[in-house]
Amino acid sequence: MRARAVAIAAAVAMLAPALAQDRSVLVASTTSTQDSGLFGHILPIFKAKTGIEVKVLAQGSGQALDTGRRGDADVVFVHARPAEEKFVADGFGVKRNPVMYNDFVLIGPSGDPAGVKGTKDIVAALAAIRAAGASFISRGDKSGTHQAELALWKIAGIDIASARGPWYKEIGQGMGAALNAAAASNGYVLADRGTWISFKNRGDLVIAVEGDRRLFNQYGVILVNPAKHPHVKKDLGQAFIDWLISPDGQKAIADYKINGQQLFFPNATVPGA
Amino acid sequence: MRAPASDLPIVFEQASVVVRGVAILERISLSLDPGAPTVVIGPNGAGKTTLFRLAAALIMPTSGRVSWGGKAVTDGRRLAMVFQRPVMLRRSAAANVAYGLTEVARSARPARVQQLLELVGLADLARRPARRLSGGEQQRLALARALARAPEVLFLDEPTASLDPAATKAVEDIVRAVAATGVKVVISTQNLGQARRLAGDLVFMLRGGVHGRAPTEQFFAAPPTPEAAAFLRGDIVI
């Protein structure tokens, strides 16, 4: 008698996760977005409104898109527009919806060995860093931040693959780790403003360059294509996407502040974003 | 229901045991008959232990035959062996004895364990972890464990070799009591005094062979072979 009760309880316990997952959706996003604390702010609002639990898998943009390609997530929410458009074009995603943007800032030591502090031209700053051989930390992990950094080197006319030397350090890790490395080695690093504001281990680092339009970082959200992966939770995933680009979702994003500063600027309705 | 067939006499016919080219036992022809204890004497390396293993059906001869009560095979249930250095299970003394009581009904076991422990004088130590008993106590416990199987034949391989005189006497008293109940006891020893005290008949072994066999008094009075005579004199027989 007791054995049967135990068996039933065990079976229910094993089913419980499966049942709970019916109202949950897995979103592959980036470490910098998670580290900024945005999800901690907007997801409870979404859950209160719809009862849907959003689980966030924080990876680099490259890895997040790969996770979507493999069908291991329901939604992809990253900031790497060319890669996102290719993702959709290749049939792995249904549609790319712009959501918001934040900006990158160039962080550097307060001693400023390359003499770039306070300039408004990121491209000139990078060229100066290269010329001075000042220490520069790169994420090197195919993330959106890394891809933005590479694009800027290209605009500066520097072929980073051949120009790299001991001054250029690729760490293959997330934004927090890159900032830690910059603090430890008195180096420059390109960071998203959100991670910078919430980063606690600043040491001697300050913002060296900001405000250049080329530093703006656009986010897009994409439903993984159920045609390629039939198990994808398309209704729940679409509900999340619809909310993100709705006035409610956009307001929740804009309301997220650290130290009174807004980090993310919603632009779902801006054409061409 | 167990068949009433007996495993005695144990008869060796030209039995040899060869291990890695070395003849441990060479063409043994011998009969172990029911009755008074048989003592096997001889120096180290004579092959006494191997003879016992063969007789207890723990090993097979490489040539020749061994038979038990006329049968070519035995399931060994009526044969019990106590090794020179017995190994106790990591349990209490009583549990070790109970381990051999598979043939006895569960309800009857505690009484039987108590009986056996009293026989070997260890009733007070029933609860003690068996491995914390002294050498002599473990030897007696091994005896009780072997007797738990109610064997027909009990082999004891140099049971008192490492014991002090008091412990030796205790073991010999138990052996005499056991033999008196009708169990055939086969004992090996290097101690001539023990042989004299316990044996009905003596078997003298040397270099893997039997070099003399006779009832005890006769053996001492008129040794059957020159080697036996030399051994009795106290010579080192190589």
Added chain:
Amino acid sequence: MSDGASAFDLLFSGDPALLAIVGLSLAVSLAATVLAAVVALPLGAALALVRFPGRGALIVILNALMGLPPVVVGLAAYLLLSRSGPLGFLGILFTPEAMVTAQAVLVLPIIAALTRQTIEDFWVEYRDELTALRVSPARRVATLIWDARFSLFTAVLAGFGRAAAEVGTVMIVGGNIEGFTRVMTTAIALETSKGDLALAIGLGVVLLALIVAVNAIAGGVRRLGEIHAG
């Protein structure tokens, strides 16, 4: 300095996030160890007692597998369990179930190899007696396992210690999802990379305490075994 102080605040205030992480870590590693033990104990005993061709090679391989790098196990599990992989239909990637399974794979060789060694040592000691007592093969196995129970429990504890302390497997296969697959080791890695050292230190202290406790229990069990062994 302030990180350390706030770490202790977190620890003693019973911060729910921290408790959830600790609870999940214990649940995953315990479940993985039990799962592994259920397979590894009989496997180790069989390997110790049964002679078959290739046994020697299998023992060498099993001993080598004790050193399986956790990240490699994580990677292999990830490739197998991904929706694009052969076991994708199970749909358990990035869930605690996958973490338990992968950790069980990591821990199984440890328990099996230690069991094999223990049972073999006990068999060498008990062989003559158990043979002379005409004990059936089934009873022999049961006797060896029971008499070796303290050593075997220590082997299982060793497996648990390995599971609780590793980060590579659960990171790759679990995805470190907040509130769902985040355990002590992955949380420490994450918080450190964010520069938020208070939580990392707090969890580090808890993890250390757990490992110390496991070793203390192992020592106590060994001593218990010695009392019985005499």
